[in-house]
Amino acid sequence: MVKPMVTVENLRVAFGAAEVVRGISFEIARGECLALVGESGSGKSVTARTLVGLTGGGARIAAGELAFDGQDLTALRERGWRKVRGGRIGFVLQDALVSLDPLRPVGKEIAEVLATHTGLTGAARRARVAELLASVGVPEPELRAGQLPHELSGGLRQRALIAAAIAADPELVIADEPTTALDVTVQAQVLDLLAELKSRDRSLLVISHDLAVVARLADRVAVMKDGVIVEQGPTGRVLGAPEHDYTKQLLRAIPAEHTKGTRLSATAPAPPRRPPGEVVVRAQGIGKSFGGRIAVQDVSFTLRAAETVGIVGESGSGKTTTARIALGLSAPDTGSVEVHGQSWAGLDRAARRRLRRDIQTVYQDTLAAFDPRYTVAKVLAEALSVAGVPRRSRRERSVELLELVGLSPEHLSRRPLQLSGGQRQRVAIARALAPEPAVIVCDEPVSALDVSVQAQVLDLLEDVQRETGVAYLFISHDLGVVHHACDRVLVMKDGRVVEEGPVEEVFRTPAHPYTRELVAAIPRLTAV
């Protein structure tokens, strides 16, 4: 029998007292693609880095066996590692913007690998670099090679990074979250590229939190949780007929069209939905441009009570600008936004402040959204004071709010840093609810969260809406999420609304080509 490319036997990795990888075992056969799936803190990235000897300072590594192509990696010295890294194992980190040296042309980064592992020099090397860039689908490679990371789009950066990883033609390529932070369409392309890398004698190890991504790529999947592999097997089997509860939970948590109207997290079902009420926000032909660059153009929508309107689009499509205009935080160049029939433009400061209570917001970055010095109690008290709640009753109201968002009174004394991302987003929602607003603008409310947490928050938003009849303006790049959470959706591209309508229609029968492209690109949970 052919011996596997990688053999990991009872691997344990600990930093100080904390053991983050607790005895995992797996193999990767030649030409096979294994996916390590798990949420943050599951130890998947550490495992990947351990395979290239970059676990990090102060890490204690123990393994029954840790072999690459029959070679015992645990025995390697620094010098030996250097031959393996880049030479025989290529490594693709997540988020190419920070994984490429921002001060050096991408070409140099690739040339570096060639310089270290091949005899190529001068012109030959430059040629090879261009060749590699071309091979990963980078247009005008010579030009690109001379550019700095920030001059390239996210997709191109990721491709460049991959080019560097495969430059020395390694037998194993490890990709750690290769597609996070990429727009859905680009994500699809990169996934295809990775799929191509896999060949008869080159194996692939993909690390991801996104089962959908994995479904598209991996032959086998290993699901990690808290440093152990809870389940592993052929992709089809694991995704199709999961055995372990955690895997099931993960699968259930992924929002997509089929999850519409179902619970993503294992929480009690909510009260019945209310029918959409009167119009609370009406945006008419709003447009805004920054220094000549058009950010938003002729965007109109209406939002009714107890209704959720989604705005999808890739980065730079003008989603956030639209949100800020709706919130009255920045004034449109053209058009107007009315909340409860009052246009922001027409109001004086005092009136604006009063109106603001009716339209609140929840941010993407859960940490930056809070004054670092404030405790949850203070945060809520402040919000309540705006709502005119008398001082004495603020505390009890705060507790109510916390319970409404699924937190308990003991969180009152915590500071933002002392809360998890999910908890912070819950507090953010509580704060937004404090003035009993008619609308909450949610700007990428879940994109910074792990899938299971995301599930909880999405459910929470749903529940809150059913409780209070608040309307959501829901901004996200994740079509799955939008599909799950929204009643109607606006698809934006380059500051324009290209398509609009009930979420079902738009996603089932997309009219606009771009929408089709988007929908096509959505990774689906059916193994290839």
Next chain:
Amino acid sequence: MKRPGPGLWLAVAVLAVLVLAAVAPHLLSAQDPLAVDSAQTLRPPSAAHPLGTDENGRDVLARIVYGTRTSLLLGFGAIAIALVFGGLLGLAAGLGNRVVENVIMRLSDIGLAFPELLLALVVITVAGGGTANAVLAIGVANIPGYARLVRAQTLAVRRSSYVEAAHALGLPGRRVILRHVLPNAVKPVLVLATIGVGTALVAGSALSFLGLGTPPPEPEWGSMLSTARNFISRAWWYGVFPGAAITLTVISVTVVGRALRLRSEGRTSW
């Protein structure tokens, strides 16, 4: 996340002793720092004079202990001045309109164009030597720097999304500034200031070296040091101990300051 190491505790201990020396020197030295004894000049450390005597037969230990108050004043006083005025200017620039901001920033440009010591020298030409003036000099010299720092902080905080959140909440602008902008803008500056105290202390001793510091016979580390240099070949102790006092103090202040910084940046777990 790292926990405070022994170094930090040591520094805190040193500062504690210094504070004690500043408020109640008599507890640390029984001798009179002004007691001249022409017969006992430049005597090496002994039972009677643990750190020896100076060129006037005064007890070096006593002078170091009693000098603490003045020396610390040089550091803390100066930074206090710089903080208050620099802080106000910086806030004005950070919160005010373009005109205010420009005026203040151009002024601080000019201020920054003078090297600290040069500015201090100019101030002293006007005001004359002496402790109070030295403090004033160094303080003034530091104002532009702090003004810039505070302004930068203020602007950063103003742009932060929690301030936007407060606005979105419908909080009155004034309250947003008082409750969120001010505290968050000033806090990190306060922390940096602790480190600044050390630098100011050194600057102070430099003035003393030029003979512009505390007039005799009042003890002050810097002036002790600068006098001692004439006798360095005969009386090492006279120079070494005040020097050590300054260095140790500055180190301690800096260590504590850095620890506070790490903490305020949430990089330590205490």
Next chain:
Amino acid sequence: MIRFIAWRLLAGAGVLWGAATLTFLVLHFTPGDPAEAVVGGEGAAPTPEVLAQITAEYGLDRPWYEQYAGHLWRIVRGDFGTSYRLHTPVTQAIGEQAWATMELALAAAVTGLVLAVAVALATAGRRRWIRGLAAGAELLVASTPAFWLGIVLLTVFSFGLRLLPATGSHGLASLVLPALALALPIAGVLGHVLREALEEVLDEPFIVSARSRGLADTTVRVRHALRHALLPLVTMSGYWVGALLGGAVITETLFTRQGIGRLLVAAVNAKDLPVVLGVVLLSALVYVLVNLVVDLLYRVVDPRLKEAA
């Protein structure tokens, strides 16, 4: 780019004018008659005729605004007037001293930078005790008054071991100790900043990916990390200039070197307004230019800023 430079130069001119005005007013409205400074002092017995002569010659009897205008006008024409104390043109007085200070400052700057970079590169992200050692050393030198450091250096290397001359501005040997005394505290501060920056950078993903390409540690540090870590140093230019010029005053006095620093102290003591004004403007000019250069340099080190300009 050109517009940027032009604009900065304009702002610089503003700063210079402000500096000139400030010093003039400050020194002019302090009590005391410069005429005394010209011929006063212990052991002097100027006759009334002499004093009258001086007052007239330097126009000290004219109203302040005339004197101010006079000063500015002459400065614009590159004439900084005549030193009260030295009876020679300020440009000459400064000219005689400028090179010595320049030499000292440059030597110190280079030494300081090299020391800082070397130590930081060698120790950043290493074992705890190594870092502790380096940090301790940096803290020590950074926390010691420059002149005390100088005295110690003198006592050990010059008076004690007789290795190096203690005085003067002649030859390289006489530059070593002063430069060191001036450089060490700076190196201490820079070293700390640099190592912190380096350690931050070394945790960056792109460093990991660099390592994952099989680069040697040194290569990673020098080729990838250092450049990033240097940025904060570049931004500290203000501190540099201040530390160097300020330190020069002390160092030159202690090592009885020639230099602007000593010239200034003497001038300040003697209320030698023209000289003080000259030195202030010079240091302000240096500050402005250095900052300009630094901004340009910054764009070289960090190309991302190019289009920001």
Next chain:
Amino acid sequence: MTKKTLALLLTAATLLAGCGSTGASSPGGGAPKAGGTLVLGENGQEPPCLDPHGNASSDGPVATVPVADSLVWFDADGTIEPWLADSWNVSDDGLTYTFKLRHGVKFHDGAVWNAEALKLNFEHMKDPATKSPLAAAYIAPYEDSKVVDEYTLEVRLSSPYKPFLDILSQGYLGMISPKQIKEAPQTICEHPIGSGPFIFDKWTKGQSITYHRNPDYNWGPKGAKHTGPAYLDKLEIRFLAEDATRYNALASGEVDAIDFTPPQNVEDVKANPELGFLSAIRPGHPMSFWLNTSRPPFDDVKVRQALLAAVDRESIIKGVSFGQYDVAQGFVTSSTPGYAAALEGSIAYDPAKAGGLLDEAGWTGRDKDGIRTKDGKRLVAYFPIAANFPAQRMQIAVQTQAAARKIGLDIQLQTPPEQELTDRSNKGDYDMSSGLWATNTADVLWIQYSSENITTDKRRGQNVARLRDAQLDDLLERARQGENPAKLYNQAQARLLELAPAIPFYDDPRPVAYQKKVRDLTFTPAYPSPYFYDTWLEQ
């Protein structure tokens, strides 16, 4: 050299109080050799201007005398010897001096020394444009002069001025090239041209002055050991302000000799067989703290005497000078012509007496810190000092402060800005002030204590004590008019001991240390400072 001879030498040096012809005489014998460069480490008092007439700094002469010869030579015993003047006679009314000048003297620029040259020099000193801080005052009585013939000048004074010749022997009144005075007076400060044994080369401000030998020189003073050019090829004066630095520069051989050897190092110098030591007490007024007699508390002679008795000058001076200085016995130093040796020891340390005097003066009350009071007023004396106050004087001040405190007098040291200091001293707004005045005549007493010399808006004077005493004025005036100076100066010194206008501390020495290879390093006694005409180096 054996310790014994060294000791001998030193006693000689101090006894003969810097007699020009002794000093670092060559004990091993050996004929002087020409050649070599001598480097002298000076203290920080770098003159701002090298025009002998244009500076008053104590390092003025040492820097200008090599370049500029004087009209006459002053010998340590007080006799005036010919130099650029062969002879002279004074009219009976003491108003006219007729100088017969030396022939064949040439300035470095080729200009000839003659009556016209001397006249020009006098006028240059007086000319306000010279901004002379000292010379002008020294020859204040100079009226005008008449060229009798090429080598004869007749000088007329406005009033009899006995010390005229003594003063003329000082470096501050050295002779500058008439050509330079006429054609480029503004260059004298930067580049003085005289007739001296050394030609000025270069002045690196804040650093050093260099000279080279004048090969044509053949008009050395009578006091000199040899004739013809100087032995040294080159001469460099380096300014080393830091005491420790200066001493170590000598010890480490960086320099061949140092001026103003720090007292704390003198013992080491003497102990070091490689080094020689030469010291002379500077004639003039001893280093003293003057008491402002024009306002309370020191307007009361009893208070002044009290303070004088309260201070243990012996032990203070012993301490600060590491046993090197002589305690001043009166108001002129022991090396000053007309010094009243008979009065020695009349100032005695007696705290008890001091207390008594203060009681008599009515300062009987005491406040909580034990400071005396008189009808509610504390007994306070303000002592404003400059930022660059010499460390050693500071010591004396501090110890005096302590002593005064013991008898209930509170001396407060203040460091006002330099300029406020000058203003205050001109206005007389101070109680104590420190200093000394080095000049080679007892007329220093007139300079320091005659009521004429109290500073007014019209006149800057040196009577820092602001003393007004008719009797003293009379004595001093008559003395300088020329009537039996010896006797009158004696009486004046006695009178001053009664008036106690100052606390005289020590006779200021000019202690020079040098490498043994330096031979015949001497002093100009007129204003003791190293003189290099006879000096040579043993290679």
